[in-house]
Amino acid sequence: MRSRSVAPPAPAPVSRLVLATVLAVVMLAVACALSVAVGSRSIPLGVVVDTLLHPGRDDEIGLIVLGNRVPRTVVGLLAGAALGVAGAVMQGITRNPLADPSILGVNAGAALAVVVGIAVFGISGTATYLPFAFAGAALAALLVYGIAAVARGGLTPVGLALSGAVTAAALSSVTTAVLVTNASLLDQLRFWQVGALAGKDLGTAGVVVAPVVVGLVIAVGLGRSLNTLALGDELAASLGQRVVLVRAVGAVVTVLLAGSAVAAAGPIAFVGLAVPHAVRRLSGPDHRWTILLSAVVAPALLLVADVIGRVVAYPGELQVGIVTALIGAPVFIALVRSRVVRGL
Template sequence: MAAQGIRERTTLRRTGFLVAALLMLVVAAFLSLAVGSRDMSLGTVWSALLHGGDSPDAVVVRSMRVPRTVVGIAVGAALGLAGTVMQGLTRNPIAEPGILGISTGAAVGVVTAIAVFGVGSLTGYVWFGLAGALLTGVAVYAVASRGRGGATPVKLALAGQALAASLGAVVTGILTTDQRTLDEYRFWLAGSLSGRTADVAWQVLPFLAVGATLVIAVARGLDALALGDDVAAGLGRNVAAIRIVGGLGAVVLTGAAVAATGPIAFVGLAVPHAARALVGTDHRWVLAMSAVLAPALLLVSDVIGRVIFPPAEVGVGVMTALLGVPVLILLVRRRPVAAA
């Protein structure tokens, strides 16, 4: 009875934190719709959402800010889920979506689109960035799986960083010899939600849905992996399948997110630690909390970036780094950083 009471209190506490995080996300979404170079009241935003219309405010909300906010929520959730899974798969508390070189692979895809195929639109970059991320993920796993022990966490991390270094050199080589490509690429590199339209949202949402489904499917397996590969196998878990499915999900999530907005720092690193501090180490709860906290952080960062130096905007990738560093430092100082 005592154990059951503890479980019930734990579940109630976790539910309370998750509901609070959802409310934070709702507030962040409304701020994203209302705040910008053209500030609006929440009543104006609500009227534009419900009734539409041809007024300037309604057009701005429905055609510009709604797609931007939807992309921000989707990308934030993707990075939060991917970071949680990467930390769980590698049992590395400083793992984040870029540890397997996925972000660099997406960058190669974008640079190739610009330099080789002359693509000049964001909707065109997305497909190339996603393809580069997926191919990089497959290449990393293929390299890490060779030899004794298969694709262990250490081998995956080393293979990812080695491939990222090589691909980074390719990107640098192209950019230093092609001014037009550099001019186009630097806007994507900063990481931003600006100019993200409904077309971009529809392009990335299916991939994000697939990636989320894959990582949710391995949540219990990640709990077992936290105890070690041998213990997980002893509990009847297929360690290789967990790593393949979870890794594929993280690659799809990261690839789609980075392709849509450019590389965004610290969200996938800091948010899983914040989630574990609130709900414990059960990956079902950590994944749910990360999927809510990460987009809230991303949208708040985007709103601050819009108003800090008006009328110019600071890219959300810059703001998440500035906000994420003190959050991570605070978490490290307040409690031990545990592996997933």
């Protein structure tokens, strides 16, 4: 993408940042409360708190809260934070407001690699999914970037998004082809392939917590560099910024976070697109705050989407990936139609 020199964005007022932080934390707290209390059987919040304070109970309510809803809430927190921050970092390193792990095909690449690993190598469990998800995410990102780079017009925001959409569609088609030729594998992954928090345990969270935390910490440290990068490559370099290194580290962070989220919960779409844009309306363009707030708001959105999926199809449920797609698709259309696609 062509470099450009612009004035650095004005920071948001402190009072506005404090308000944004308070709202984000309240949203997350409410989302967590809903996640453990609402479902096919609603449980009063007081009973939920008592169950959490006395984890030894083995009755039906204890099984629902501790054995089902708490683990899926914890996995939702990790996957949501990973997807939200991955989207914020991708938008920063590409200066592309349409960047998102699902739109740019990173999630689809990770999902295909996991499915191939199961079908060909017989892997099982989140711990063995992780390396395949990381490899698939990295290869998909390189493929999308390569296609966009050689296309007429170069690495424009819309061109990169179109390259990602085509790649994601192709990889998803291959994933579906592998699944439909293996009935047992299709039955095993029919929910995971659209993105799901149902049926997760704390073991899943334990496997992905380390790469997610490492990715989040590095992403927060990249915030200042991404602010400089937003001024344009030439100006950033003249200010001492190592542009190639920043983009390389950002790409590694994206692979860590998106790969972890896919390994844990499947290829959930649009969280990394919608959340960074939403938090910028309150926090301003400072990437440090965008990343921090995305790590709080994204899991809140994911948990609320999961709760919505439980209640709208009672006594069954819609998987969370379907709900986030319904939420995120209009956001994507609005962004494509707006002037914001010119760049960040």
